[in-house]
Amino acid sequence: xxxxxxxxxxxxxxxxxPVLRFLLCFIATIPVxxxxxxxxxxxxxxxYAAVTGAVLSYLSFGFSSNLHFFGPMLLGYASMVLCRRYxxxxxYIAAFGYLxxxxxxxxxxxxxxxxxxxxxxxxxxxxxxxxSSVINYQDGLLKEEDLxxxxxxxxxxxxxxxxxxxxxxxxxGSHFAGPVYEMKDYLEWTERKGIWKHSEKGNPSPFGSTLRxxxxxAICMGLYLYLVPHFPLTRFTDPVYxxxxxxxxxxxxxxxxxxxxxxxYFIWSISEAAIIISxxxxxxxxxxxxxxxxxxxxxxxxxLGVELAKSSVQLPLVWNIQVSTWLRHxxxxxxxxxxxxxxxFQLLATQTxxxxxxxxxxxxxxxxxxxxxxxxxxxxxxxxQQATKGTIFEKILVLMNFAYTLLVLNYSAVGFMxxxxxxxITAYGSVYYIGTIIPIVLILLSKVIKPPRPATSxxxxxx
Numbered sequence: 370x371x372x373x374x375x376x377x378x379x380x381x382x383x384x385x386x387p388v389l390r391f392l393l394c395f396i397a398t399i400p401v402x403x404x405x406x407x408x409x410x411x412x413x414x415x416x417y418a419a420v421t422g423a424v425l426s427y428l429s430f431g432f433s434s435n436l437h438f439f440g441p442m443l444l445g446y447a448s449m450v451l452c453r454r455y456x457x458x459x460x461y462i463a464a465f466g467y468l469x470x471x472x473x474x475x476x477x478x479x480x481x482x483x484x485x486x487x488x489x490x491x492x493x494x495x496x497x498x499x500x501s502s503v504i505n506y507q508d509g510l511l512k513e514e515d516l517x518x519x520x521x522x523x524x525x526x527x528x529x530x531x532x533x534x535x536x537x538x539x540x541x542g543s544h545f546a547g548p549v550y551e552m553k554d555y556l557e558w559t560e561r562k563g564i565w566k567h568s569e570k571g572n573p574s575p576f577g578s579t580l581r582x583x584x585x586x587a588i589c590m591g592l593y594l595y596l597v598p599h600f601p602l603t604r605f606t607d608p609v610y611x612x613x614x615x616x617x618x619x620x621x622x623x624x625x626x627x628x629x630x631x632x633x634y635f636i637w638s639i640s641e642a643a644i645i646i647s648x649x650x651x652x653x654x655x656x657x658x659x660x661x662x663x664x665x666x667x668x669x670x671x672x673l674g675v676e677l678a679k680s681s682v683q684l685p686l687v688w689n690i691q692v693s694t695w696l697r698h699x700x701x702x703x704x705x706x707x708x709x710x711x712x713x714f715q716l717l718a719t720q721t722x723x724x725x726x727x728x729x730x731x732x733x734x735x736x737x738x739x740x741x742x743x744x745x746x747x748x749x750x751x752x753x754q755q756a757t758k759g760t761i762f763e764k765i766l767v768l769m770n771f772a773y774t775l776l777v778l779n780y781s782a783v784g785f786m787x788x789x790x791x792x793x794i795t796a797y798g799s800v801y802y803i804g805t806i807i808p809i810v811l812i813l814l815s816k817v818i819k820p821p822r823p824a825t826s827x828x829x830x831x832x
Contacts, residue, residue: 383594387486391545394429395639398542399579401425402647405541414559415536422539426491429545434488438495441467442538445499449506449528457507461500465725468496472728493726494544497695498537502529502552504699519698523551533559541647546640548669548691550649558649570654573662579646585672586638593631600628602786605796618799619776626779629786630675637669637689679767681740681747681774696723717741732788739781739805746808747774749815756820773807780804 379389401421408414426434441464448456448463468489471477477489501523508516508524516524529537529552537555538544557563602625604610610618644650644667654660674687685693701719705711717738724737750770757763781804784793797805 385486391429391486394425394542395545395636397425398545398643399639399646402541402543402643405647411560412532415532418536418540418559419532421541422536422544425542425545426488426539430486430488430491434491437471437488437492438539438544441492441496441499442535445503446531446534449503453507453510455507457500457504460503464496464499468492469725469729477728489728490546491544494547494549495538496726497549497692498544498552501549501695501699502534502537505552517702519702523553523698525552529556540649541643543640543644546636548637548640548644548667549695550644550666550691554666555649564651564653565648570660573651573654575645575648575650575664578650578664579642582638582642582645586635586642589631589634589638589672593628593635596624596628596631600625605783605787605792605799611799615800619780619803622783622796622800623775623779625786626782627676629782633689634670634672641667641669678771678774678778680751680770681743681777682751684744684774684778692723713741713745716744730788731790732784732786732793735793736781736784739777739784742805742808742812743774743777743781746777746811749811752815752820753818777804777808
């Protein structure tokens, strides 16, 4: 397609040419992933995954993108070959350091706000893949009794070949927007082992779930295109916004966050469709009769789960699900000392890593610190719920937790969207920092009003 045609098409849908080029390559991951099913050998599948991923990267971002990808990829692989005992920490520091350098050099957040795009977003996904595969290889040295369940499931006893490793990192363009998945799952899927091994239940058909994901993507993009002209982010620094009353400003913050989320719902629905149609999204069979295939390995978001979350604690389980899982396995759980319970430090450290992964913009850092406060405050309300179980106060507290999550989430999200310190502080100050003050007040109140611990293990599990 020539440049004039690209210009006219980009103008027609209201995006820049680089974004249009990315969208076309991104959508192309669906047929590319589908064709992966027909490659006859495991070596051929790895080669196809690596080559198609590299070609799509080149077409979307240019030649330099693959140089950025292969730098940390090869460094991670070299650390596995040369220094297995310490390869995890070496790669953690090196891969994150390189990603931070790219964030600073390209200032990708500014480019995204202005309608541009670069390879930094894809590098973010690849960075998580590199780190997880290297750490799992290092975990292969440890005794099984010293490992958590996730470590036992994902650890690698043998070094993957370089082709397997590159295929995993670039697989059919899945690095564009995720989801993040494990090296061990990728190898078993490619070699038709584990749950992908042929069984008497037959081969699960991916087409119904793929169509569902595509329909969800179409609805999400339609809603986003309809809403975004009505709730621009520039309004937060507009004098008109500051002339509104408190509740109107608060309502606008909610609608701005609500609008922005549909863009992510669209992107993750497309990536989910690509992973499902490849077969990698298969996650086993249900216990129903007859059994039905489950396709939630690629699921990155539960739209209703986000918009109707009863508690902030639920949000990591329904928003950017696979990255949240990665953060839990490779940051949160690894900061918990043996025999000790996790606390606010582990939560704050995990959110800080997430902020740095997104980029060094003040808005990101403030948002993820806010998220830690938001979750901690929600846990306080939840403990009060458990202490008043079976009474009218429990129902009041359930409603309170829902309203609290709705308020603080959309208040906090402004920082994630506008990025700059001035715009973030201006937007927060316009509603008197209500989304910061309430969580802090709840955390302080929890030191005074201490409900008894839940009596059942089930209650602890939910928390």
